[in-house]
Amino acid sequence: MSTFLRETSIVFNRQLRMNLRNPAWVIIGMLQPVLYLLLFGPLLEPVIGQLGVNQYTWFVPGMLVQLGIFGAFFAGFSLIGEWREGVIEAERVTPASRSALLMGRLGRDLLQLLVQALILVGLGLVMGMEWNPGGILLGVVLTILLGGACAAASNAFALTVKSEDVMAPVINLVMMPVLLLSGILLPMSFGAAWLDTLADFMPIRHVVDAVRGAFFGDFDASTMGWGVGWTVLLFGLAVWWGTAVFRRENA
Amino acid sequence: MIHARGLVQTFSTGRGKEKTAVQAVDGVDLDVSEGEVVGFLGPNGAGKTTTLRMLTTLLRPTAGTATVAGYDVATQPVQVRRSIGYCSQVGSTFSGAYAGDEVVDHGMLYGMSRKDAVAKGQELFDRLQLDGLWRRMPKNMSGGQKRRLDIVMGLIHSPSLVFLDEPTTGLDPQARANLWEHIAGLRTDQGATVFLTTHYLDEADALADRIIIIDRGRIVASDTSDNLKAQVAGDLVDLEVSADEHVAVARDKLGSLAPDVTVEGRHVRGRVSRAGRAVPGLLRDLDASGVALDSIEVARPTLDDVFLTLTGRSLRDAEAATEGAGAGAGAPDGDGPPGDAPDQVVPTTTGATR
Numbered sequence: 043m044s045t046f047l048r049e050t051s052i053v054f055n056r057q058l059r060m061n062l063r064n065p066a067w068v069i070i071g072m073l074q075p076v077l078y079l080l081l082f083g084p085l086l087e088p089v090i091g092q093l094g095v096n097q098y099t100w101f102v103p104g105m106l107v108q109l110g111i112f113g114a115f116f117a118g119f120s121l122i123g124e125w126r127e128g129v130i131e132a133e134r135v136t137p138a139s140r141s142a143l144l145m146g147r148l149g150r151d152l153l154q155l156l157v158q159a160l161i162l163v164g165l166g167l168v169m170g171m172e173w174n175p176g177g178i179l180l181g182v183v184l185t186i187l188l189g190g191a192c193a194a195a196s197n198a199f200a201l202t203v204k205s206e207d208v209m210a211p212v213i214n215l216v217m218m219p220v221l222l223l224s225g226i227l228l229p230m231s232f233g234a235a236w237l238d239t240l241a242d243f244m245p246i247r248h249v250v251d252a253v254r255g256a257f258f259g260d261f262d263a264s265t266m267g268w269g270v271g272w273t274v275l276l277f278g279l280a281v282w283w284g285t286a287v288f289r290r291e292n293a
Numbered sequence: 294m295i296h297a298r299g300l301v302q303t304f305s306t307g308r309g310k311e312k313t314a315v316q317a318v319d320g321v322d323l324d325v326s327e328g329e330v331v332g333f334l335g336p337n338g339a340g341k342t343t344t345l346r347m348l349t350t351l352l353r354p355t356a357g358t359a360t361v362a363g364y365d366v367a368t369q370p371v372q373v374r375r376s377i378g379y380c381s382q383v384g385s386t387f388s389g390a391y392a393g394d395e396v397v398d399h400g401m402l403y404g405m406s407r408k409d410a411v412a413k414g415q416e417l418f419d420r421l422q423l424d425g426l427w428r429r430m431p432k433n434m435s436g437g438q439k440r441r442l443d444i445v446m447g448l449i450h451s452p453s454l455v456f457l458d459e460p461t462t463g464l465d466p467q468a469r470a471n472l473w474e475h476i477a478g479l480r481t482d483q484g485a486t487v488f489l490t491t492h493y494l495d496e497a498d499a500l501a502d503r504i505i506i507i508d509r510g511r512i513v514a515s516d517t518s519d520n521l522k523a524q525v526a527g528d529l530v531d532l533e534v535s536a537d538e539h540v541a542v543a544r545d546k547l548g549s550l551a552p553d554v555t556v557e558g559r560h561v562r563g564r565v566s567r568a569g570r571a572v573p574g575l576l577r578d579l580d581a582s583g584v585a586l587d588s589i590e591v592a593r594p595t596l597d598d599v600f601l602t603l604t605g606r607s608l609r610d611a612e613a614a615t616e617g618a619g620a621g622a623g624a625p626d627g628d629g630p631p632g633d634a635p636d637q638v639v640p641t642t643t644g645a646t647r
Contacts, residue, residue: 132385
């Protein structure tokens with residue numbers, strides 16, 4: 043095993059062990075998708091029915107992306123706690139690769155997201171979501187990449203500001219337009235034309251469209267191109283930022 | 294083991310028009326030999342931690358060069374990190390993780406196998422009196438146990454050079470004394486070179502072969518404790534006379550032995566060379582003159598006296614000035630975990646007699 047993978051796995055195992063030791067984290071993490079689907083899904087039936095499509099095939103991808111984004115945005119909070127206790131500095135004074143220190147933590151966040159996604163998809167199928175295995179697989183992969191981007195950005199931001207008091211309002215500031223302009227909860231086409239146009243400038247909207255298209259088995263080239271393109275771009279930029287912050291802080 | 298030349302660290306503080314550059318470390322030269330225990334002493338904000346962070350590759354020097362264990366801190370940081378152990382003043386373990394797991398993971402990040410890290414960790418737990426705490430979380434440990442755990446973290450990969458940043462800050466006297474024994478053992482048991490920062494005068498005095506004093510980012514002295522104290526002229530003799538009318542006579546008698554005599558209430562003080570020999574005669578003189586004493590105290594020069602001689606202010610005053618000014622120059626915003634909070638200076642008095 044290369045040194046980088048070994049160091050990444052050490053950090054990943056440590057993070058996972060700490061999180062699993064916190065039952066609240068495990069239970070809340072698993073309950074989130076279930077509650078969304080059970081308590082919010084039925085509300086959508088009359089609304090999504092207007093589109094003439096299966097409500098859960100439409101709704102589950104949106105929930106998936108929302109979980110990917112919002113859960114990952116909070117990843118930085120635990121990093122601030124570790125920094126405050128001197129853990130980050132202790133890791134930085136080891137010869138371990140700075141990228142491994144970030145990627146090990148990302149691995150933990152992505153594993154959590156994967157488990158949540160599997161629960162969400164499984165429950166969606168039970169509730170009547172259409173079965174398009176290839177599309178579901180692509181949708182989950184895109185979601186995990188997007189979640190990785192958000193987690194990396196959250197870690198980078200956390201290590202830059204080192205304050206939960208700054209993190210919380212900024213995350214709220216970012217989440218609100220993402221939620222409203224991405225078509226996660228309701229189709230943007232239901233709104234005014236100007237709102238639909240404005241949403242075109244929201245990158246996450248294109249990811250949601252691509253994941254949703256994949257779940258329906260509709261691999262429209264343009265939709266997929268924009269969605270995959272934005273996902274890969276956001277992931278690349280965020281990982282670069284996260285690694286740069288870990289390196290910069292450490293000289 | 295450590296060679297630094299002209300180390301400089303400049304930080305920016307404030308924003309916009311109020312942005313100013315602060316020279317936290319201003320041209321530090323250092324040389325530490327293999328096997329030495331060196332105390333890096335100075336008030337909060339003097340630049341101790343910033344210097345240490347540059348030497349441990351946590352902070353890139355603004356200017357100057359440094360080699361640690363034979364490697365350049367700027368161009369060979371990975372090699373430096375492999376060679377050193379570091380105990381930060383804020384700790385190094387997550388409070389909600391098992392102590393043993395933290396130590397083993399830390400060792401593995403240095404390339405050790407799990408088996409070797411467990412074996413070495415358990416050996417260090419025994420040596421630092423942490424036996425039985427392998428499966429305990431740091432949040433359930435005492436302050437002294439946590440600091441010893443930090444030292445285990447710093448020693449897990451058997452480094453030849455150990456940096457300790459304010460190792461006993463916040464500990465009670467008993468825990469401090471216990472930790473001192475273990476720090477002293479780092480050289481005798483591990484053969485390690487030790488570089489420790491402290492603002493405790495007695496700590497530097499008790500542990501270090503050599504003391505390097507830093508003030509306002511500059512090295513102001515580097516020598517053994519005895520040699521530094523020898524720079525201060527004489528032992529402090531403090532006479533407390535029993536009545537106000539005896540003050541003038543006591544001042545004259547002490548003045549015949551000490552160049553400068555000060556009077557404060559019924560206390561008459563002066564620095565006397567070789568006080569151990571001179572004081573018996575002084576007492577006879579005072580007795581013959583009918584001067585009664587309530588007390589007499591003879592104190593050997595302290596490192597605080599040395600600091601006063603070198604900088605014109607006492608270490609305690611320097612601490613108070615730093616606290617009054619808010620953050621110290623050596624503790625820039627956002628630089629490392631929190632933990633540069635001012636702490637009290639423990640004064641030292643030795644040889645008090647009556």
